[in-house]
Amino acid sequence: MPNYHNFIRLMKQVAFIGLFFVQVGCSSFKGTELAYEKIPTSSLDKTIEYGVYTPPNWVKTERLPLVLFLHGARDDHNTLEQYKTHRYFDQQINAGQLPRFILVTPNGGKGFWENWYDGSHNYRDWVMQDILPKVQKDYNTLDCPEHCSLMAISMGGFGALRMASIYKNSFSSLSAISTPVLSNENKQDAKVPLLVRLFFPLKRIFGPKLYNGDESQSIRSVWSDKNNVALQKIRLQLIWGDKDQPNIIRTNQRFHELLQKNGREHEYFIYDGGHKWVDWQPNFNRVINFLLK
Numbered sequence: 001m002p003n004y005h006n007f008i009r010l011m012k013q014v015a016f017i018g019l020f021f022v023q024v025g026c027s028s029f030k031g032t033e034l035a036y037e038k039i040p041t042s043s044l045d046k047t048i049e050y051g052v053y054t055p056p057n058w059v060k061t062e063r064l065p066l067v068l069f070l071h072g073a074r075d076d077h078n079t080l081e082q083y084k085t086h087r088y089f090d091q092q093i094n095a096g097q098l099p100r101f102i103l104v105t106p107n108g109g110k111g112f113w114e115n116w117y118d119g120s121h122n123y124r125d126w127v128m129q130d131i132l133p134k135v136q137k138d139y140n141t142l143d144c145p146e147h148c149s150l151m152a153i154s155m156g157g158f159g160a161l162r163m164a165s166i167y168k169n170s171f172s173s174l175s176a177i178s179t180p181v182l183s184n185e186n187k188q189d190a191k192v193p194l195l196v197r198l199f200f201p202l203k204r205i206f207g208p209k210l211y212n213g214d215e216s217q218s219i220r221s222v223w224s225d226k227n228n229v230a231l232q233k234i235r236l237q238l239i240w241g242d243k244d245q246p247n248i249i250r251t252n253q254r255f256h257e258l259l260q261k262n263g264r265e266h267e268y269f270i271y272d273g274g275h276k277w278v279d280w281q282p283n284f285n286r287v288i289n290f291l292l293k
Helices: 002-028 085-094 123-138 155-166 194-199 202-206 219-224 246-261 277-292
Strands: 035-040 047-053 066-070 102-106 148-153 173-177 235-241 267-271
Touching: 035 123, 047 123, 066 123, 066 155, 066 277, 085 277, 102 123, 123 155, 148 155, 148 277, 155 173, 155 219, 173 277, 219 246, 235 246, 235 277, 267 277
Parallel strands: 066 102, 066 148, 148 173, 173 235, 235 267
Antiparallel strands: 035 047, 047 102
């Protein structure tokens, strides 16, 4: 009989411990913080995923500016939640350090946000023709271009500078963070790091040469062109780290100097850090305030 009671007591203890860990697991688990959706693309028989950040206590009757965020090569549409950037935005907004805004972050894979040379992916058109109009409608955002901005890191910065130069009447401001400003003008500037060349289908994306070999269509050329009136209207911010990747430091410095030489107004800032999220996120206050001022 004592053995039976001991057995029952042991089972109760095991059940209690199990319930405790279940409760701890449930209480520490936080559900999806961004709204995630998947939509078909109009240009090809594919779907594309994206996440949407809304500020604390947002309701649909509140009309807010829209920020389009283009992620880097190692990221996707879940990255803001992964690095708790949404929490950073919440804290900054609640503290009065940031204005209220809505942010959409599509999944661009490793495609440089380009319409691929081989025709298999049209990331730029998917974002501009499919995702952006849907988010504007679903979230009742303020009108573009006046209240639409581009924010991007690394590979995304290249895509953002290209996207705005092609859809030049769609945005009022752009911030490119730690961006490789690739160019055919200079062999060093056209050089893509070895790991990128190994793991990215660059020839499928760009073809034999960047910009189809037409340097007049390069990021450097179009953004510094005084006669490109529509693009000149977009407020531009360049940010990179003093310990960033060598090609990013070099190409951004050269791009900045060319913009200065041609009288193209822009803001630039060099932060203390490298090419990581831990370096980028502390600068997002500066970025959002620049975009939405």
